[in-house]
Amino acid sequence: MPTVRDVDQSDAPGGAGIHGYVAAWARRTPDAPAVTAEGEQLTYAELAAAARRLAAGLARAGVSVGDRVVLWSDKRPAAVAVMQAALSLGAPYVPVSAANPPARVWRIAADCAATVVVADAPAAERVARGGGVPGGPPLVTLDELERLGADSDPPPVHLPDLDDPAYILYTSGSTGAPKGVSLSHRNATAFVEWAGDLLAVSSRDRLANHAPFNFDLSVFDLYAAFRAGASVHLVPAELAYAPVQLARFVREAGITIWYSVPSALTLMIRDGGLLDGPPPPALRACVFAGEVMPIRYVHDLRAAWPAVRLLNWYGPTETNVCASYEVTDADAGRDRPLPIGRSASGAVLHLDPPTSNGTGGDSVGDHPEGEIVVDGPTVMLGYWGREPQRGPYRTGDLGRLASDGCLEYLGRHDDMAKVRGNRVEPGEIEAVLAAHPDVAAAAVVVAGAGLAARLHAVVVPAGDRRPGLLEIKRWCAGQLPTYMIVDSVQAATSLPLTPNGKTDRAALLAAIEGGGPLLAPN
Template identity: 55%
Template sequence: MMLHELVVAAARRTPDALAVQDVTDALTYRELDELADRYAAALVHAGVRAGDRVVIWTAKSVATVALMQGCLRVGAIYVPVSAANPPARVERVAAGCAPALRVTDATGMDRLSQDENEHGDENDAEHGDGAARWRELTALAEGAAGLLPPPPHQGSPDDPASVLYTSGSTGEPKGVCLSHANALAFVRWACAELAVEPTDRLANHAEFNFDLSVFDLYAAFHAGASVHLISSEAAYAPEQLVRLIRDRELTIWYSVPSVVALMITRGGLLDGPAPTLRCCVVAGEPVSVEHVRRLRAAWPAVRLFNWYGPTETNVCSSYEIGALDSIPDRVIPIGHAACGDALTLEPTSDGSVGELVVSGPTVMLGYWGEAPQVGPYATGDLVRRNDRGELEYVGRRDHMVKVRGHRVDVAEVESALVELDAVAEAVVVTTGQGLAARLHAVCVVRPGAKAPTLLEVKRRGARRLPPYMLPDAVHVVGELPRTANGKYDRPSLAKRIERGELG
């Protein structure tokens, strides 16, 4: 079984059932199947072949979903990039995966034009080629005569399906390469665990380059259910999100905990009658015990889950939250192994916690352009077992942090900061968790230079970083503190910021 065969099968079973809906458009399974075929034909006409990468830098839409399906049908590998990413970061993603085609929409075209007007036209040829190809694809997919769908690609479930770019420790984005089999191992488990049915209506809150979207799309397609795309503009507007849940009568919600917290505290999620949700799942960052208690008290019949897993493994552990009186006082566990994966703890020096190591069917093929992943994957996450044998997340062993559900390697932010003429050294630290998480840039200014303002840092950083990676505050120091072995002393900086000692 391949990922794109899920839509083909659903179109045969229930062709007139709703498959995917965005803000303005909706497609039945028959319509999605036909549009995916037309995009497949257009891709072949554009020269895309099996194994090629296609970078898709667009807003979320039903057409984008059909294009991703079209890529899979010709054996190509889709590389989704959020529309919020600046052109410079899209270029770095493209440099990393060498795509046969880059696709953008009207929003991306506007971003490219603005970028070229502000920063010169050194990349005009590359930008123009990608934009022209999108117009061609759209025209062809909308019904140009003479194009027939290509024969189904005869691939293997172990073939790459997508490359999801995350923040990288080298300062460059890293492409997590996932196979059809990787995704399907998770999707089949998740559909069984949540008992997803054709009548379900799933929310898609995450961007397509975020691994949470794998569930939203492919669990819906596996079950013949419908998936409802939430625009980037509405993604952090709590009242709109709550209204969407009620208006679309959604039955399954999946997002980072901070978004659920936002809906509780500012969107009125728990006010009035309970929505139609029967499952609410969170993942991507630690979840607040307080908010879990409030959810359980208000929704005694809704199934609540805390899922865990880095992009490199998707979900590899799961914890179902029980009755109100069974909710832990201190921390919500990440539970037990899921999706057929095996979890082991590699002991650390003090023995109180261990680094979580994952082996099994959801472990990625590897990072694009690097050696294949062989054997278990060491997550870099520190966990411990509680007295019930459940895993609890403790933190990271490196400099990877989570900010409002997004994985951020501070090295990538730091590399952008030192590109500023005034900055000699820079360290990025975080304070707070969930909605309160903040990125702080601590800078040493070059002699005679004027310290950069937060506005300048955000404006320059936006050329190469997505919005969630831009610092929330800038602090200037004469010298960065270091540990005994010469490394930056990040914990001491974070403590000084929390105490208000850095301006």
């Protein structure tokens, strides 16, 4: 099976660590564009210089090797520079999208014991309107960080061990609190080098960045570009699901490689005119991951863009991409979803229960179905603040080995769901709902898939008063990111239980979809 070689200081441009990529290209092609967003552009030299200034600012704010830096910002070049600055100090960065309310940001900051929260101006204004920093680490704006670093010499660039943490990506947590996936330089480079080689990313490429920085899809967009000396073009959050503007962005920005969740692509095809007229002239690869791509749109893409490579990637945040499948002409007659393919990024894949021969990788063994278990260089260090990950990672996803040796995705064996590619643990939403003074108990289920996925809450009132949808939405908005705010709420006198005493989500979903007697009318 293919493996990913270890990357030491002599292998990685500019030294060990994913921040070496930018430094190397700043020396080789200083004037080449590195990152662009809404008319603002930084060349490799400018990005490297900004990172050094901001590193000096972070150092003056008390950040040193091993400290965590929470980055709460819209997608902008300066935010990318903060990531590079933190890495150069040996400080893992913790990106949090602007969609998160202050309460959740500081919950994350407390969980990872962050030294500082770096915020852009809009985020800082939200905190000021809410009465200031809600305890915990101090907030420093991007402008303040620039001023702190303007008259200071940056400390020497830290050369990390490849197994040191590089960044922490917080996902929805089943226990009611977000949990941080700690990922190392080795985790990142194993994926980025595999993906960059597979797509032959070069300095001539222009990669789109559709995903928010806290979503693992962005790791490819940023670091595959920086590894090759290419440019990455940030899609503003407000355009993330604006189909006409997104379709126009692909053409006008001259994007050569697009990577997003299927929901965004589906919307662009269905409502944005993406496939109207000739293919985007520069586009040569379109990659999708994070949820199942409807097969009808796969056929539409293949027919309209015969010369564009189409790839389906699979992997949870804890492993990044560990399986890959490329669409071919042989898929023209397929009526089932695409397989997730064969092992990627040096991963070894197993279906549990394991096979007698213990084989993995490109062959996941002879067992036809089971839980997908991943081992290899991209498996996370662990969840921050918990025991380190030891051995293979159990994904919770169910898979089947097809006769051609490709792995097919069958679904989940727990309650975790995807909403427009975002990982949602109902338990985190339920914990927020249950804290409402008028709610005694709550359950959340997801109905529909893809663009039609909706979060439905069922609440048991604590008294005679029944909170309405707008009130529940406002309550959620104060503590959860926008993609975790419920779409509907209904009341019940009690929550149905399974024989083992757990909430019977299947019964709730059936009642929601069928208007059963379990629920009070809206």
